[in-house]
Amino acid sequence: MSVEPAVRPPDDAPDTGRSGTIPPRGAWSSLRPLVLRLHFYAGVLVAPFLLVAAVTGLLYAGSYQAERIVYADELRVPVGGDELPVSRQVSAAREAYPQGTLSAVRPSPEAGATTRVLLAGVPGVEATHTLAVFVDPYTGEVTGALEQYGSSGALPLRTWIDEFHRDLQLGQTGRLYSELAASWLWVIAAGGLVLWFGRRRARRKLRGTTGRRRTLSLHGTVGVWAAIGLFFLSVTGLTWSTYAGGSIADLREAVGQTTPVVSTAVVPGGDHAAPGEHAEHTGSGGQGGTSGPDVGVDAVLDAARAERLTDPVEIVPPADPSSAYVVRQIQRSWPEKQDAVAVDPATGEVTDVVRFADYPLLAKLSRWGIDAHTGALFGLANQIVLAALTAALIVMILLGYRMWWQRGRGSAFGRPTPRGAWAKVPPYVLVPLMAGVAVVGYFVPLLGVPLALFLAVDVALGEVAYRRGRRTYDSAG
Numbered sequence: 231m232s233v234e235p236a237v238r239p240p241d242d243a244p245d246t247g248r249s250g251t252i253p254p255r256g257a258w259s260s261l262r263p264l265v266l267r268l269h270f271y272a273g274v275l276v277a278p279f280l281l282v283a284a285v286t287g288l289l290y291a292g293s294y295q296a297e298r299i300v301y302a303d304e305l306r307v308p309v310g311g312d313e314l315p316v317s318r319q320v321s322a323a324r325e326a327y328p329q330g331t332l333s334a335v336r337p338s339p340e341a342g343a344t345t346r347v348l349l350a351g352v353p354g355v356e357a358t359h360t361l362a363v364f365v366d367p368y369t370g371e372v373t374g375a376l377e378q379y380g381s382s383g384a385l386p387l388r389t390w391i392d393e394f395h396r397d398l399q400l401g402q403t404g405r406l407y408s409e410l411a412a413s414w415l416w417v418i419a420a421g422g423l424v425l426w427f428g429r430r431r432a433r434r435k436l437r438g439t440t441g442r443r444r445t446l447s448l449h450g451t452v453g454v455w456a457a458i459g460l461f462f463l464s465v466t467g468l469t470w471s472t473y474a475g476g477s478i479a480d481l482r483e484a485v486g487q488t489t490p491v492v493s494t495a496v497v498p499g500g501d502h503a504a505p506g507e508h509a510e511h512t513g514s515g516g517q518g519g520t521s522g523p524d525v526g527v528d529a530v531l532d533a534a535r536a537e538r539l540t541d542p543v544e545i546v547p548p549a550d551p552s553s554a555y556v557v558r559q560i561q562r563s564w565p566e567k568q569d570a571v572a573v574d575p576a577t578g579e580v581t582d583v584v585r586f587a588d589y590p591l592l593a594k595l596s597r598w599g600i601d602a603h604t605g606a607l608f609g610l611a612n613q614i615v616l617a618a619l620t621a622a623l624i625v626m627i628l629l630g631y632r633m634w635w636q637r638g639r640g641s642a643f644g645r646p647t648p649r650g651a652w653a654k655v656p657p658y659v660l661v662p663l664m665a666g667v668a669v670v671g672y673f674v675p676l677l678g679v680p681l682a683l684f685l686a687v688d689v690a691l692g693e694v695a696y697r698r699g700r701r702t703y704d705s706a707g
Contacts, residue, residue: 330349335527336543382604409471412471413468413676473676494548534573536580545557
């Protein structure tokens with residue numbers, strides 16, 4: 231007769247009464263092991279992608295200040311007397327850099343700031359970038375030239391961090407990494423919240439403990455405080471992703487919530503051209519020029535000022551002889567300064583006006599969400615919040631891996647949560663849950679496809695383990 235050694239129940243074992251019997255299983259008690267298994271595997275497998283996204287996001291949060299320091303010679307000049315007309319500043323930039331086509335002009339937005347003259351199609355500059363020529367608005371002297379990416383005005387340092395955060399510098403294929411991270415972040419955060427608040431009695435026992443229980447307490451506490459921010463980062467990150475972003479765009483179009491654009495047509499049949507809210511992730515505007523009468527950028531800027539478009543603004547020249555100038559506000563740190571006007575190049579008259587106040591609700595939310603995600607909304611305060619969120623995510627990931635190691639008692643990687651949890655979920659809970667997951671997985675494919683693969687592999691491994699166990703039993707018998 232042999233006696234089995236006493237084994238301490240795992241931390242996630244179901245609570246039992248004083249008699250040692252397990253209480254009747256309700257919907258949550260049967261669902262909890264399934265949530266725990268999903269949270270465990272998703273955390274272990276997706277966490278490396280989340281860690282890269284969090285570290286690069288933390289770097290991006292501080293890139294605005296770094297950019298001002300690194301490129302101070304191009305961005306700032308001593309405050310002088312009266313500023314030169316914008317047209318003269320553009321001429322100075324074109325004389326210094328005659329190659330390429332004028333893409334846009336960003337007049338000096340404040341005292342001591344340079345004017346940016348953006349040139350497209352410059353040899354040696356990427357097709358999705360423009361060459362930003364910096365001009366002293368008081369003297370017309372060119373202070374330098376740098377590549378710029380997108381409507382956010384990112385210069386090389388911030389562009390490199392942004393592209394590494396978005397696609398690991400691997401182009402379109404690399405974007406799958408960031409979409410995978412964004413697709414799973416909200417699932418992991420939601421699972422963690424459900425598990426944490428479902429352990430009320432167990433949480434009391436975690437206080438003052440050491441080892442894995444202490445790590446679990448820290449992991450859960452940080453997660454609870456950061457949860458809302460993590461949901462926000464996940465949702466806003468998906469809005470410009472490749473696949474889920476396309477689904478979101480289709481939904482907005484179907485319900486009439488797309489971002490309005492100012493009409494640039496000055497003759498019947500003219501095209502509409504204005505970048506949407508994702509322009510900072512898709513490159514800058516087109517090449518322009520007009521062969522007919524042109525009042526010039528000074529008159530165009532005056533017309534925009536008359537329509538209450540205050541600094542900072544960007545002037546985009548006509549794309550063809552039948553198009554108008556577009557002047558739009560580009561200040562991302564204040565959510566209301568997003569108005570745009572079209573100006574007839576022949577007469578200098580405003581032909582169309584789009585006010586941010588008239589945007590549909592989803593268009594406003596999308597604009598605010600993207601600006602907040604990139605750290606532009608409300609400036610430094612936004613960047614501090616982003617830095618805190620990304621730092622919290624990094625801490626949670628490291629604590630999660632530490633728990634995994636501690637679960638193996640330091641000698642091996644921790645054991646996973648036992649299989650078969652889904653079979654114990656009541657049908658009235660499991661069927662609607664599976665239907666909901668299928669719908670979400672369809673619209674967020676980098677959540678649905680990996681989840682389906684995980685389930686297929688998990689079922690296959692379970693079958694292999696079952697058959698091995700059965701052979702062992704048969705041979706022993």
